[in-house]
Amino acid sequence: MGIVFNKGGLFTTVQDYGRMGHQNLGFHVCGVMDRHSYWVANLLVDNTDREAVLEFTINGPTLYFTSDTVICITGGDFDPKINGESIPMYTAVEAHKGDELEMGFCRSGTWGYIAFAGGLDVPVVMGSRSTDIKCKLGGVEGRPIKDGDEIAFLSNVKSLHLMKERKLESPDYGSDVVDIRVTMGPQDDHFTEEGIDTFLNSEFSVTSQCDRMGYRLEGPVIEHNELGADIISDGIAKGAIQVPNSGQPIIMMSDRQTLGGYTKIANVISVDIPKVAQCRYPQKIRFSRVSVEEAQRIYGMERERLRLLNRRFIKKSIWHRLFNRWNM
């Protein structure tokens, strides 16, 4: 019982929250690029906030079901179809044994997600099911999905209660300029006042050099002061905005290296990292600064919103209370 891939798609991997707790040894965190879409997909099919999903880009996979399940597709618009008929995104949908699910080309956004009720049965490696392509860890043999691959489900779910209510609005990824909030630092003291000004008052184009490691942007040169662009290597958080000597920013994403030797002018706030992830060439990004306290308040609101939704769907049994906690 599970899924079989007719087509793996261009770059489809199993991802979850990420492989945390081993960065001190140099292991990349990996995990989904867009945590918001990931959480919403899992939430609508009653999964936990750490369950593994499929992530894909540009050209999604085609697969068929060898048993019944409930799925939810979120993220970029890949025009999903079951047996040739369009199905809604951001909605829990029942899929039956023998059905064929086809994801097309990405029409907006960059990354798509499919959550399966009960989750995907791939081995947990060092606390996570996320695929680490570079280290060949996790997911399906540590690599992207190929034609013919099979993945089993962790449990058999034919339907969920309140099926009709399990839907949310799809986000709009189409705006020409995307507003992204950041907290300044850790190395904002390596930039001139003009440099900071350029960073906060310009538009930066998303280039075609974007992958799971990082997004390269292009815009006016962000000027360093005499302290320069190189630092003694230190840890890199997700969403860190590195500015090397070129003055062109790079936003560090899920597969980033754990350590790096370039100045980081600012860090994208948690709630806006998914928006960065869904950007694509030739969209533009405009940065604005908020305090860390404000960023944490915004994250708290988002967390509360998702937890409320989760409580609405989850049956109020002790079992569910125990095993379906949304700590985020």
Next chain:
Amino acid sequence: MAIEYPRILPTGDRALTVELGNEIDEHINARLMGLIKILSAERIKGIEEFVPSFCSVLIHYNPAILSYTKMTEIVNRAIATPVQEGARHKRVVKIPVCYGGQFGPDIEDVAEHAGISVEEVIKIHTSEPYLVYMLGFQPGFPYLGGLDERIYTPRLETPRIRLEAGSVGIGGAQTGLYPMESPGGWRIIGVTPVRCYNPDKDVPIPYMAGDHIKFESITKEEFEELRKLDLDGGYNFEVTE
């Protein structure tokens, strides 16, 4: 512009960086390890992980449990806690290496550059334990301090596309090993037959930042024996504390 250390730098809304200095120095690194030890021992709910580097540590935390203000309080309190000298012990992990020949294609360059024999290069390289300042670049890649100046050797002009897992090399004033197959520009002087990267083990990497690594010269025969032992799952690293 005089900067006072230690200092805490915001790093997004779910991490912060604590800097204890801005130089690569054994004492600063030791203080850093002490700080991490104090904070880990407290088992504070909401602190997710510590990512140490040469002279700073990135601390990941869950903002739903700990606010930035609360985190800075916790870190400042830990910084003010005196480190007991006795608590600092030296953990040394021994790593067997077969030097030269097919395993160390660049060892003669290193010897020539230093104006000494290959035997002397091996003797120097295995004489003292090296401090593991941090791990990064790839899982288990140690940034080691303490290489003897006599065998400093510039990196290759053109990096190799593929280095065997376990390759031990010298790059400028640094020495270290590549736990995984990878490209690399260091001068390769030997290979260890045992895996320093093994995700199937409970402890996937045998050393951590703050430990020491001591290389030991082995023969080709010992190399084959140890490789077999390691692949059978029977090899345990020799550790002295």
